[in-house]
Amino acid sequence: DTEVTQTPKHLVMGMTNKKSLKCEQHMGHRAMYWYKQKAKKPPELMFVYSYEKLSINESVPSRFSPECPNSSLLNLHLHALQPEDSALYLCASSQEGGTVNQPQHFGDGTRLSIL
Amino acid sequence: GENVEQHPSTLSVQEGDSAVIKCTYSDSASNYFPWYKQELGKRPQLIIDIRSNVGEKKDQRIAVTLNKTAKHFSLHITETQPEDSAVYFCAASFQKLVFGTGTRLLVSP
Numbered sequence: 060d061t062e063v064t065q066t067p068k069h070l071v072m073g074m075t076n077k078k079s080l081k082c083e084q085h086m087g088h089r090a091m092y093w094y095k096q097k098a099k100k101p102p103e104l105m106f107v108y109s110y111e112k113l114s115i116n117e118s119v120p121s122r123f124s125p126e127c128p129n130s131s132l133l134n135l136h137l138h139a140l141q142p143e144d145s146a147l148y149l150c151a152s153s154q155e156g157g158t159v160n161q162p163q164h165f166g167d168g169t170r171l172s173i174l
Numbered sequence: 175g176e177n178v179e180q181h182p183s184t185l186s187v188q189e190g191d192s193a194v195i196k197c198t199y200s201d202s203a204s205n206y207f208p209w210y211k212q213e214l215g216k217r218p219q220l221i222i223d224i225r226s227n228v229g230e231k232k233d234q235r236i237a238v239t240l241n242k243t244a245k246h247f248s249l250h251i252t253e254t255q256p257e258d259s260a261v262y263f264c265a266a267s268f269q270k271l272v273f274g275t276g277t278r279l280l281v282s283p
Binding site: 099100101102103104107115117149159160161162163164165166167168 | 205206208210216217218219220223225263267268269270271272273274275276
């Protein structure tokens with residue numbers, strides 16, 4: 060079953076709130092990703108975890124804090140976000156760690172709105 | 175870094191026609207080229223991919239061609255159906271996956 064599950068599906072938060080996005084996969088994949096997608100734009104890479112270690116941070120502001128508690132879970136902690144951070148946040152996973160040159164399977168995303 | 179250009183931005187065809195979407199990439203080290211289909215409000219879904227050691231790959235009505243010398247790759251959909259309507263993204267990868275700007279395909283019955 061090629062499935063990546065993201066919760067919540069929708070999130071509305073104020074600029075002073077702290078919230079977390081969650082991503083889970085049970086395919087035994089060893090690489091996990093966070094992407095940000097604005098309306099009518101392509102996904103943009105934020106972070107890559109390989110074997111539960113952060114391997115790529117695309118110069119993302121510190122108000123976004125990723126965490127990989129184990130090989131199946133990926134979190135994105137949010138704090139003091141700005142209105143321009145409103146977007147669809149996509150999680151993805153792929154089978155092998157150490158390389159991004161392989162199929163990535165996406166979740167349905169969390170649609171985030173910052174008031 | 176890698177830059178991926180995609181054309182056209184919008185493509186309208188009649189059911190049964192063929193559709194072609196073209197992409198160019200800048201980093202000659204890129205060696206993996208997937209194509210994703212994203213329906214409105216849904217996740218990007220991988221529909222086909224190709225590696226740099228292969229020139230062409232086909233899966234039923236979908237085919238992808240790669241010209242490494244020209245740094246071009248294309249998606250070909252034959253016998254289009256209304257359910258093919260979606261946004262299609264090409265991507266190129268070496269150290270990270272970089273997506274093209276997307277093509278909105280509309281297939282009219």
